[in-house]
């Protein structure tokens with residue numbers, strides 16, 4: 001994200017030292033849906049090495065890093081291997097076999113122990129990547145409001161693997177999903193205007209596509225049937 005100098009750009013400083021150029025740019029590595037619980041520790045290690053080789057200044061992780069049983073361990077391992085600031089959100093799979101409240105509590109505790117790890121859903125300010133570029137983010141949540149929740153026959157694994165969703169009627173589950181999505185939207189509504197007022201560019205990191213046109217599956221925009229799965 002280095003600002004390109006052109007002969008017509010009078011706003012660019014005339015004297016650009018190496019230090020100034022470094023301050024104006026940042027190398028970002030964006031990772032998402034790693035599902036590290038599905039691979040061996042050796043494969044995680046090789047993957048981490050491939051990320052290190054890219055010499056990123058900052059790593060962003062867009063959720064579904066693993067499942068609740070080993071999420072904290074996997075994030076801690078990435079932090080120790082990558083040794084650069086990691087800004088992340090959580091995806092639905094990160095809560096599997098646990099509860100949303102419990103996982104968020106453990107992740108919060110982890111971030112206090114590992115200074116390179118930052119869980120954006122609880123960061124109440126825009127993160128400055130460069131003086132021109134800010135970062136905000138939240139898990140988001142798919143509640144199907146962009147599709148037709150009651151017309152869809154799709155059952156999500158979330159409904160029997162995340163404690164807060166287990167055993168609810170279909171109507172009660174929708175209320176819970178909407179509450180989770182509203183919480184995400186409220187965070188973005190607080191953060192985004194603040195970030196846009198301060199930075200020329202703002203990156204928004206989230207797990208769930210917030211717009212229907214961004215809800216792609218198998219090469220097509222998600223329909224009402226699949227909207228429960230992918231749309232925020």
Ligand SMILES: [Fe+2]
Nearest residue numbers: 064091092093
């Ligand atoms: Fe997901």
